[in-house]
Amino acid sequence: xxxxxxxxxxxxxxxxxxxxxxxxxxxxxxxxxxxxxxxxxxxxxxxxxxxxxxxxxxxxxxxxxxxxxxxxxxxxxxxxxxxxxxxxxxxxxxxxxxxxxxxxxxxxxxxxxxxxxxxxxxxxxxxxxxxxxxxxxxxxxxxxxxxxxxxxxxxxxxxxxxxxxxxxxxxxxxxxxxxxxxxxxxxxxxxxxxxxxxxxxxxxxxxxxxxxxxxxxxxxxxxxxxxxxxxxxxxxxxxxxxxxxxxxxxxxxxxxxxxxxxxxxxxxxxxxxxxxxxxxxxxxxxxxxxxxxxxxxxxxxxxxxxxxxxxxxxxxxxxxxxxxxxxxxxxxxxxxxxxxxxxxxxxxxxxxxxxxxxxxxxxxxxxxxxxxxxxxxxxxxxxxxxxxxxxxxxxxxxxxxxxxxxxxxx
Amino acid sequence: xxxxxxxxxxxxxxxxxxxxxxxxxxxxxxxxxxxxxxxxxxxxxxxxxxxxxxxxxxxxxxxxxxxxxxxxxxxxxxxxxxxxxxxxxxxxxxxxxxxxxxxxxxxxxxxxxxxxxxxxxxxxxxxxxxxxxxxxxxxxxxxxxxxxxxxxxxxxxxxxxxxxxxxxxxxxxxxxxxxxxxxxxxxxxxxxxxxxx
Numbered sequence: 001x002x003x004x005x006x007x008x009x010x011x012x013x014x015x016x017x018x019x020x021x022x023x024x025x026x027x028x029x030x031x032x033x034x035x036x037x038x039x040x041x042x043x044x045x046x047x048x049x050x051x052x053x054x055x056x057x058x059x060x061x062x063x064x065x066x067x068x069x070x071x072x073x074x075x076x077x078x079x080x081x082x083x084x085x086x087x088x089x090x091x092x093x094x095x096x097x098x099x100x101x102x103x104x105x106x107x108x109x110x111x112x113x114x115x116x117x118x119x120x121x122x123x124x125x126x127x128x129x130x131x132x133x134x135x136x137x138x139x140x141x142x143x144x145x146x147x148x149x150x151x152x153x154x155x156x157x158x159x160x161x162x163x164x165x166x167x168x169x170x171x172x173x174x175x176x177x178x179x180x181x182x183x184x185x186x187x188x189x190x191x192x193x194x195x196x197x198x199x200x201x202x203x204x205x206x207x208x209x210x211x212x213x214x215x216x217x218x219x220x221x222x223x224x225x226x227x228x229x230x231x232x233x234x235x236x237x238x239x240x241x242x243x244x245x246x247x248x249x250x251x252x253x254x255x256x257x258x259x260x261x262x263x264x265x266x267x268x269x270x271x272x273x274x275x276x277x278x279x280x281x282x283x284x285x286x287x288x289x290x291x292x293x294x295x296x297x298x299x300x301x302x303x304x305x306x307x308x309x310x311x312x313x314x315x316x317x318x319x320x321x322x323x324x325x326x327x328x329x330x331x332x333x334x335x336x337x338x339x340x341x342x343x344x345x346x347x348x349x350x351x352x353x354x355x356x357x358x359x360x361x362x363x364x365x366x367x368x369x370x371x372x373x374x375x376x377x378x379x380x381x382x383x384x385x386x387x388x389x390x391x392x393x394x395x396x397x398x399x400x401x402x403x404x405x406x407x408x409x410x
Numbered sequence: 411x412x413x414x415x416x417x418x419x420x421x422x423x424x425x426x427x428x429x430x431x432x433x434x435x436x437x438x439x440x441x442x443x444x445x446x447x448x449x450x451x452x453x454x455x456x457x458x459x460x461x462x463x464x465x466x467x468x469x470x471x472x473x474x475x476x477x478x479x480x481x482x483x484x485x486x487x488x489x490x491x492x493x494x495x496x497x498x499x500x501x502x503x504x505x506x507x508x509x510x511x512x513x514x515x516x517x518x519x520x521x522x523x524x525x526x527x528x529x530x531x532x533x534x535x536x537x538x539x540x541x542x543x544x545x546x547x548x549x550x551x552x553x554x555x556x557x558x559x560x561x562x563x564x565x566x567x568x569x570x571x572x573x574x575x576x577x578x579x580x581x582x583x584x585x586x587x588x589x590x591x592x593x594x595x596x597x598x599x600x601x602x603x604x605x606x607x
Contacts, residue, residue, distance in 0.1 A: 262598045273597035277587040284581045320563065355449065 001118045004030050006400065007110070008125045009103075011037045011087070011094045014373035015127035017061035017389040019092045021397035027404065031092060032114055034099040038083040040129055041076055044153040048181060049076045050241035052173060053385055054207050060086045061390045071207065073241030079386070100128075104349040107368035108407050122407065123369035123400050130375045130384060132344035136337045142264040143335060144328045150336045152178065158185030164333025165189070167269065167325075169261045171196035173238045175338030176245050182336075183255045190325070190332075191250060193275055194260035197237060198282040198315065201244040203293060204306045208239070215296045217289075218382040219391075222363050225377070232377045235340065236384065247279065247315045258321040269325045279315035287311065343375060364396050369403055371396045429533040429573070431524045438525065451478045458490075467493040467503045512541040512564070515592045519566060522586025527572060532582060535571040542567075564596065 006022055008015045011033035022029045033039060051058055056070045058079065063086035067074075087094060098116045103124055105111040112119040134151035143149060148162055152174040155161075158181060168179040171193040183189040199208045212218045225231050238245065247257055259272035294309050325332070345359055352366050353359060361372050363379045373392055374384060382388030445452040454477035460470040473487045491504030505513070516539040527534050543564045549557035570579050587593045 259597070265599075270599050274587070274593065277584055277593075280580065281584040281588065284577060284584055287577060288581075 001111075001120050004028055004119060004121050005404065006030075006123045006125060007032060007112045007119055007121045008127055009100050009112075010034075010126070010128035010374075011092070011096075012040065012127060012129060012374070013038075013060055013083075013386050013389040014129075014393065015125070016083070016087060016090075016092055017393035018125050018127060018371075018373060018397060020061045020090060021393045022400075023090070023092075025397060025401045027397075027401060029093065030119070031094045032098045032100055032112070032119075033094050033096050036096050037087050037094055038080050040131065041080055041083070044131070045076050046152060046155050046178065046181075047157045049177075050074060051076070051079060051386070052237065052239040052241065053209050053387075057209060057213075058082075058386045059390075060386065061393060062086065062090060100347050102347045102349050107370070110369065122404065123371070125371045125373060125396070125400070126345065126348070126366075127373040128344065130343050131341035133342050134337055135340045135342050137261075137339065139264045140335075140337065144267045147327050147332050148334045150334055152336070152338055155336055158182050158187065161187065162333035164331045167192065167261075167327065167332055167335045168338055169335060170194065170338035170340065171238065171247065171257075172235045172338050172340065173240070175336075176238055176247075176250060177240050178336055178338060179250055179255050180240070180245060180253060183250070183253050188254070188256070190256045190258060190322075191247075192259065192261040192269075192271055193247065193257050193278055194272070195235065195278055196247075196282050197235060198246050198286045199237060199239060199244075199289070200286075200310075200312060201239065201242065203290060203310065204297065204308075206306075209237070211293045211296075212289075212381070215292055217292070218385070218388070219380050222377055222379050228377065232375070234376075236376070248313060251316060256322075257318065259323070264327075267326055267328055269327055271321070271323050271325075273321075273323060275321045276317045279317050283312075283314050343372075364392060365399055369400070371400065429528060429531045431528045431534045433525045433528040435525065435528045439529075453477070463491075463503075465493070466498070466500045467491065469504075508543060508545065508561070511596075512543050515564070515590075515596060516541045516566065518590045518592035519568075519583075519586050522590050523568070523570065523582055526582045526585045526589075527574075530574075530578070530582065532578065533573040535573075536569070537571075538569045540567045540569075541565070 006029035259275040493504040494500035543561040548554040549559040
C-alpha cells in the first residue's frame, strides 16, 4: 500500500488551497480527483453561469485575480482557466481520474481506497464539495411520466428542455437565475418559493458582497454565531452577475410565483399558502442588512461620500398565488429542482455523522487528522466563497501540522 | 470603533434583556436542547373527542395527550362547543368549527409572538390579532362543484404595542408564522384518515 502524509480528496478551490498550505508547511500529500481539476465547475454547471462574487473576490489560493475587470463577474470558463494556470504553476500533486471508494481507519492511520489502488495516510482532507448531490424531495417520484425532471447539475441551457411550461422549484440563487433564463427563452415559468433571501446587487456605490466584507459579515467565526446549525442550513446568497435579481424583477419578466411545493398528488402539484410570509421575511432581512451597512457608513463618517440610503419596493405578492396545478393538463414539460444540495460522504466509513446523516465537525475538524472543507459556514460565511477557501485552508493546515507534531512527540 | 469590532457588536446580541412577557423561554430552549438528542421524546400525539349533542351542535373534550414518551394529562378537562348560527337554521350554542379554526390560528400565532418577543428581549404591552376567513358557501351547500368547501383566503391582522421599532415587531410576527403549527397545518396539505369503528 502506498503511503503519504495527507490525502486531499477533491481538486477544487478548497483542495488546491489546502495543497498550497501543505506545500508551504512541507507536508507530503496527494490530491485525489475523480475527474479533472475543478471537475464540478467543468461538468456540473449550466452554460451561462457566471460567478456571483466580483472578480477581486475570485482569486484562487496563491493566485490572485490578474485580469483588469476587478468589479466584473467572470464566466465559469474563465475560472476554470485560472484553476489550470494555478495548478500548473504550483505543480500541485493532483492524481486525476482517481475516485475515492472508501475511507476508514483511525487517527494517524487512515486507509483511503481508490479505483487506482489503496493509500495509507496520517490525515485526510475532504474537499470534495458541498454541492455533490442535488437534494430532491421524495415526492418528486410522483411526477407524471410526461414531465421531465432536471437539476442545476443536469440542466445546461433552455434549448435542452422539452416543450411546455417549466416549474422551477426553489428561489435560491440557482432557481432564480434559471427561472429568469428559461422565461427569457420564451417558456412560461412558474417559480415555487419557500425560504429565500433578497439582496440588491449594488448598494450605496458598492457591490453587496463588498459591503458584507467591509462590515465583517463574511468573516464572523462560526464559534460566535447564534445557532450555527440553523445558519448552516440557510440558503446561499440570492445573487446574479451584473444586476439585481429578485421576485419583483422575475415577475416583471412574466414569471409566475407561488408558494413552496409541498406535494404531488395524482399529477397535481400542491403549493403552500405561506408565500406572503416568506416574502415578508426576506424583505425584513434585507432591510436589516441594509441598516447595518448604513450604521457602518455613519460610524465611519462616510455618509456624504457614498450614495444616499435607499430602500426597495417590498416584494409584490400575488393576491391569490395558486395552491395547486395539474402539471400535465396545464402543459408543463419540465420541473427543475433548485432545492439545494448535499455533500456526498457515502464512502466515509467512520462514525462521524449525526442521526440525520450530516457530517459532524467543529469548524472543519471532523476527528483528529480528519478534515472537511467548503461546507456552508464551515468556519465563516466566506467558507463557500472562492477566496474563502484560503482562510479555511490556513486554519485547518495549522491544525493538521500541529497534529502531526503531536503524533511525532507521542 | 474598529471595523471588525463594530461588525461583531452588530451580530452578537450582548444587550441585557429584561423583557417579561410571561413566557419561560429558558425552559423552552432547554427542552429544545434536550429533545435534539432524544428525538423519540419529541413525538407527540394530540387528541380531542367530540360528542354529538343534537342538531349540528357538538361538544369536544380535550384532556390527555401523548408526549415525552408517555401519556400526559392537562390540568383539567377542557370543552369546546361547536354549533352553527340561526342563519343556518341551527341553535347557535357555540362558535362554528371554522371560527374555532380561525381562533386556533390566532392563538397559535399570538403564542408565537409572545415567545419570540421574549426570546428577543422585546417587552409586549398588548397584542390583538383579528382573523378573517372568506368562504363561498356555494361549496358546502353543493351549489357549485368548482367552489371549494374551505376558505378561499384567510387574513390575520395584528395590532401590537411593544417596546421595539416597527420592523422588529414585523420580524417577530414573521418568525411566529415560521414556527407555528397552525400556520403550517392551514397552509400545507395533510393526509387525513377517517375510519368508522
